Amino acid sequence: MNIPNLPKIELHLHLDCSLSYEVVKKLRPGTTREEYERDFIAPENCASLEEYLKCAQEPISIMQTKEQLEAVTLDLFEQLKTDNVIYAEIRFAPLQHLNEGLSAEEVVKIVDKATSKGIEKTGVEARIILCTLRHFSEEESMETVKLVEHFKGTNVVGFDIAADETLPIDNHIKAFEYAREHGIHCTAHGGEARGPESVREIMGNFHPSRIGHGVRSIEDLKLLDDLKEKNIHLEVCPSSNVQTGIYDSVAQHRINEIYENGNSLSVNTDGRAISNVSLNEEYQKLNRHFDWQKEHFRQVNKFAIEAAFCDEKTKDLLRKKLTDH
Numbered sequence: 001m002n003i004p005n006l007p008k009i010e011l012h013l014h015l016d017c018s019l020s021y022e023v024v025k026k027l028r029p030g031t032t033r034e035e036y037e038r039d040f041i042a043p044e045n046c047a048s049l050e051e052y053l054k055c056a057q058e059p060i061s062i063m064q065t066k067e068q069l070e071a072v073t074l075d076l077f078e079q080l081k082t083d084n085v086i087y088a089e090i091r092f093a094p095l096q097h098l099n100e101g102l103s104a105e106e107v108v109k110i111v112d113k114a115t116s117k118g119i120e121k122t123g124v125e126a127r128i129i130l131c132t133l134r135h136f137s138e139e140e141s142m143e144t145v146k147l148v149e150h151f152k153g154t155n156v157v158g159f160d161i162a163a164d165e166t167l168p169i170d171n172h173i174k175a176f177e178y179a180r181e182h183g184i185h186c187t188a189h190g191g192e193a194r195g196p197e198s199v200r201e202i203m204g205n206f207h208p209s210r211i212g213h214g215v216r217s218i219e220d221l222k223l224l225d226d227l228k229e230k231n232i233h234l235e236v237c238p239s240s241n242v243q244t245g246i247y248d249s250v251a252q253h254r255i256n257e258i259y260e261n262g263n264s265l266s267v268n269t270d271g272r273a274i275s276n277v278s279l280n281e282e283y284q285k286l287n288r289h290f291d292w293q294k295e296h297f298r299q300v301n302k303f304a305i306e307a308a309f310c311d312e313k314t315k316d317l318l319r320k321k322l323t324d325h
């Protein structure tokens with residue numbers, strides 16, 4: 001099996017956690033490799049999700065102008081192309097990029113345009129998910145979901161909640177209600193820093209069609225079956241889960257058990273820089289530790305297409321690319 005050659009779908013990917021050394025050097029000339037590794041890559045085994053999230057702060061500081069946002073978006077497309085990703089959903093929180101005077105609407109417009117440019121340049125199909133963050137206020141969450149609605153018809157196709165899962169959900173219930181009323185596709189981070197109860201809380205209050213991570217659902221088989229029955233897709237990011245301390249190594253990750261249970265899941269990097277991993281490498285790890293072969297990867301990519309937030313026409317094209325290979 002030639003892993004680099006396999007067509008791949010990636011649904012869980014943070015723009016701000018994926019800056020290559022090349023683009024950082026361009027945006028902040030003089031940055032050494034050591035500085036890049038210190039500031040943009042999280043330790044292999046962080047003490048907590050909180051420590052991991054700290055490493056997500058540095059890149060935000062060089063994603064504040066039109067030129068910077070364009071550069072990091074196009075940089076990510078080059079990385080996607082190298083992994084032979086045929087479709088990606090790229091996510092970020094627009095409200096984190098207002099320090100140099102851009103409005104949230106301008107930020108989304110810039111990334112949307114750069115995404116169209118990246119698609120054209122690389123042939124990698126892609127869409128955008130806008131994130132609210134757990135520590136955001138109700139107003140900030142509402143502002144974010146309304147941006148998704150405002151940008152309907154562009155590359156923007158969904159809404160997510162990210163950041164520290166241990167914080168309460170209360171500020172965000174209204175935004176997810178708004179999403180439901182307006183037919184906006186939703187995913188939500190959970191079942192990572194906290195266990196099955198967090199996934200249940202998200203399902204009961206946010207009603208997303210996908211869950212970012214959700215891997216700790218395996219600790220409650222009833223919940224895992226419930227997810228399967230409701231066809232809720234899990235966006236699994238193995239290396240990231242090791243970094244945030246859920247598992248000691250990828251070999252101990254429970255992705256294979258979730259797969260064997262028949263749940264819809266995909267394989268993702270979460271952040272290529274912060275986790276210092278490519279999607280090719282994630283696939284290689286699964287091949288090495290769980291003997292995943294071409295049919296496993298084809299199956300998870302099929303799941304990913306069904307769970308994607310793009311339209312049916314795009315899905316048909318992706319299905320064809322996957323089966324033609």
Ligand SMILES: [Zn+2]
Nearest residue numbers: 014162212270
């Ligand atoms: Zn994530």
